[in-house]
Amino acid sequence: MKRNREIDKLNDLFVRYLLGKIGNEKMLEDMVNAALSDFNFEE
Numbered sequence: 001m002k003r004n005r006e007i008d009k010l011n012d013l014f015v016r017y018l019l020g021k022i023g024n025e026k027m028l029e030d031m032v033n034a035a036l037s038d039f040n041f042e043e
Helices: 009-020 025-038
Strands: none
Touching: 009 025
16 A cells, blocks of 8 residues: 655754754753643653
8 A cells, every 4th residue: 555645854854953953952841841741741
């Protein structure tokens, strides 16, 4: 079975650029904590 699925590489590069820059550690931490909270894990 063949899946025709297009992946936009720009999204991944943007997230890496945004969250990988020095000084954006708090933004990354907030995003991880939000994901943990959504799945009822301790932040």
